[in-house]
Amino acid sequence: MSTGTHHGGCHCGAVRYRVEIDPGANAIVCNCSMCGRTGAVLQFVTPDKFTLESGKDNLTDYQFNKHVIHHVFCKTCGIRSFAHGKGQTGEMIAINLRCLDDVDIFKSVGEAKQFDGKSR
Numbered sequence: 001m002s003t004g005t006h007h008g009g010c011h012c013g014a015v016r017y018r019v020e021i022d023p024g025a026n027a028i029v030c031n032c033s034m035c036g037r038t039g040a041v042l043q044f045v046t047p048d049k050f051t052l053e054s055g056k057d058n059l060t061d062y063q064f065n066k067h068v069i070h071h072v073f074c075k076t077c078g079i080r081s082f083a084h085g086k087g088q089t090g091e092m093i094a095i096n097l098r099c100l101d102d103v104d105i106f107k108s109v110g111e112a113k114q115f116d117g118k119s120r
């Protein structure tokens with residue numbers, strides 16, 4: 001794929017966003033205690049590429065470990081369609097590629113790098 005505007009969100013439709021992203025270009029799968037359980041396929045973008053269109057009030061924030069990442073999820077359907085937090089290069093949004101409407105996850109996951117979050 002190439003960089004373009006993609007729409008995504010949770011399962012019930014309460015949380016919706018749009019994001020400028022090239023799905024699969026820098027995708028990671030992580031084995032940390034959170035991603036290992038939820039199976040998210042993540043790709044990071046800067047906040048200017050991300051617009052939350054609806055569902056702000058439907059998000060529950062969950063934090064653990066060093067509390068640098070906000071693992072938000074829809075309080076209705078439980079889907080974790082994105083996360084946000086401060087990385088080494090500043091504020092970042094982690095898009096769960098599995099939650100983009102038009103992305104074939106099998107093609108994107110095929111190129112996902114493994115990230116050893118468990119050891120961090």
Ligand SMILES: [Zn+2]
Nearest residue numbers: 010012074077
């Ligand atoms: Zn939902």
